[in-house]
Amino acid sequence: MNALLRHKGWTYGFRTSILLYFIALIVLPILGVYYNSFSLGFGNFVDTITDPIAWKSVLLTLKLAVIATLINVLVGTVIAWVLIRYKFPGKALLNSLVDLPFALPTAVGGLMILLLLGPGSIVGELAERLGFEIVFHQPAIVIAMVFVTFPFVIRAVQPLLEELDPSEEEAAYTMGAKRSRVFLQVILPNMFPGMISGGMLAFSRALAEFGAVVLVAGNIPGRTLVSSVFIYGEVESDNPVGAAAVSILLLTLSFAILWLINVLQMRGRRA
Numbered sequence: 001m002n003a004l005l006r007h008k009g010w011t012y013g014f015r016t017s018i019l020l021y022f023i024a025l026i027v028l029p030i031l032g033v034y035y036n037s038f039s040l041g042f043g044n045f046v047d048t049i050t051d052p053i054a055w056k057s058v059l060l061t062l063k064l065a066v067i068a069t070l071i072n073v074l075v076g077t078v079i080a081w082v083l084i085r086y087k088f089p090g091k092a093l094l095n096s097l098v099d100l101p102f103a104l105p106t107a108v109g110g111l112m113i114l115l116l117l118g119p120g121s122i123v124g125e126l127a128e129r130l131g132f133e134i135v136f137h138q139p140a141i142v143i144a145m146v147f148v149t150f151p152f153v154i155r156a157v158q159p160l161l162e163e164l165d166p167s168e169e170e171a172a173y174t175m176g177a178k179r180s181r182v183f184l185q186v187i188l189p190n191m192f193p194g195m196i197s198g199g200m201l202a203f204s205r206a207l208a209e210f211g212a213v214v215l216v217a218g219n220i221p222g223r224t225l226v227s228s229v230f231i232y233g234e235v236e237s238d239n240p241v242g243a244a245a246v247s248i249l250l251l252t253l254s255f256a257i258l259w260l261i262n263v264l265q266m267r268g269r270r271a
Helices: 002-037 042-049 052-085 091-097 106-117 122-129 138-148 150-163 166-174 179-208 211-216 227-236 240-270
Strands: none
Touching: 002 240, 042 052, 042 240, 052 091, 052 138, 052 150, 052 179, 052 227, 052 240, 106 122, 106 138, 106 211, 138 150, 138 179, 138 211, 150 179, 166 179, 179 227, 179 240, 211 227, 227 240
């Protein structure tokens, strides 16, 4: 009996500690952002987010994050397919390199893009001869977002391909289905939940990217100034209320995306 009470007490204390840790690390900072954004009143909040520079930075971030997400969904799905379905030299190394953006500081990623595609690089000089520039323009921001969100779709699709029963494909081929039809009606429906959840995570991550973007964007208001850099500028200008106002737009959108991902995953498990 005493052992049981001690076990229950230890379990209760452990759960309480986890809850307090969660509140201190996540809930309180989030509440602090919401509180600061409305600390000067709702009217000031509306004025801040409708400021042309702030609003354009949000719209630009959304647009470029969508583009980066679509690229990652397409390319990430293809890479996941290749890593699961084919054997080739260097496959293990390539599979391990997929997670490099997770381990690499994002500022280092931005520096890599700057050195590879900047005005003094071979690619940058070639682009200038063709009449366009990459670094300090929107294409560089998209590349930075694609780089930091690269693993999400791949790691979401890979397990689904591994769990796919080969007998389903074999049965379709036996019934005379073509490869394209097998892919569209058998394989793609199994990969689709991973493509959606991985794409949503990539989109949410791209919205908040700062380290890689700030080095390659140029940060021109209305053209290359994204929300994360705008928020940093507001903090540097001693305007934390303005920074918080724009922050909760991105924060609320991220919450909505995470909630939608959980809903889709729960429905997938039930199915």
